[in-house]
Amino acid sequence: MQLLDGKKTAEDIKSEIAIQVQKMKADGQKVPHLAAVLVGSNGASLTYVGSKVRSCQQIGFESTLVSLAEDISEVELLAKIKDLNEDDELDGFIVQLPLPKHIDEQKILMAIDPDKDVDGFHPTNFGKMALEMETFLPATPYGIMELLERYKVETAGKHTVVIGRSHIVGRPMSILMSRKGYPGDSTVTLTHSRTKNIEEYTKNADIIITALGVPNYLKADMVKEGVVVIDVGITRVEDSSHPKGYVITGDVDFENVSKKASFITPVPGGVGPMTIAMLLKNTLLAREMKRNK
Incomplete structure (x- = not known):
């Protein structure tokens, strides 16, 4: 069994981007600028955004945190999105x-300029992703593809089972794993809450990507020997024996x-760190696309 170490791989990617940023500076070019919009004070969101801002500082990006009140109206938030779309100093924002x-989350995401949509949700x-055109890939699926590639996990002709059909992870993963080229060329089954007898699919899977948010859902008797397992789920489970009170x-x-696995991602330290690294990679792509225009 080999761990797919997302924490180490993410640091490698950030180091590679930092070198590119240094070269941009040396050539007198403007460095990438990422903004993050945070509405309210959700604890998990504060943690995620803080991590993104620190990562920008680490690799030499410019970053802006736009903190807005919990009770901001939808009209006011849409106006703010319009300002960010028109801000020429920004290469991308989330x-x-x-x-x-x-x-309405969908209304907000639709309002983001696709050329600045470094989350890849527009x-x-x-659509460009589905047509295999150059675009911003959703950061978490992008991170998974990068892990598979860097660890040279074989995907061509393999049976990939995706558990979960969210627009953020499950559905894009099913598209990416079936596209031509490496990593890809896989035969994909997309399963979800209405799928009957999911274990019938997982037992025959060469690669399982699960994004359910149900702790310890995938058991050993549901997989075959040598399976590749990508665990996107992340849930706080109460544990009084732990100093934080949860694990x-x-x-x-x-x-x-x-x-039983040949490759597997840990939680934490697997897919999570890769999501931020690929957001940074998308921002670098946004800067390059802007220059090319």
Whole structure:
């Protein structure tokens, strides 16, 4: 069994980007500038955004944090998105999800300029991804593809089972794993909450990508020997014996599934760090695309 170490791989990617940024500076070019929009004070969102800002500083990007009140109206937020779209200093920006319940997330994401949509959520970018055109890939699926490639995990002709059909992870993963080229060329089954007898699919899978958010859902008796397991799930599970009072758990019963797997991602330290690294890579791409225009 080999760990797909997302933490180390993400640091390698950030180091590679930092070298490119230094070269841009040396050539007198403007360095990439990423903004993050945070509405309210959700604890997890604050942590994620803070990590993104620190990563920008680490590699030499410019970064801007736009903090907005929890009770901001949808109209006011849309006006702010318009300002960011028109700000020529910004190469890309993200709106941290989830948003407060009184705001329509889809309406906000649709309002983002596709050329600045470094999260890769806009339908324009999603469509380009499906057509295998150059675009911003959703950061988490992009990170998974990068892990598979850097660890030379064989994907061509393999049976990949994706558990979960969200627009952020499951559905884009099913598209990316079936596209031509490496990593890809896989035969994909997309399963979800309405799929009957999921274990019938997982037992025959060469690669399993699970993004359910159900702790320890995937058990050892649901997989075959030599399977590749990508665990996107991340859930806080109460644990009074732990100093923090909780532990972070993935969708996979890691202790037992890892005994059968050829490759597996840990939680934490697997897919999570890769998401931020690929967001930075998308921002670098946004800068390059802007220059080419």
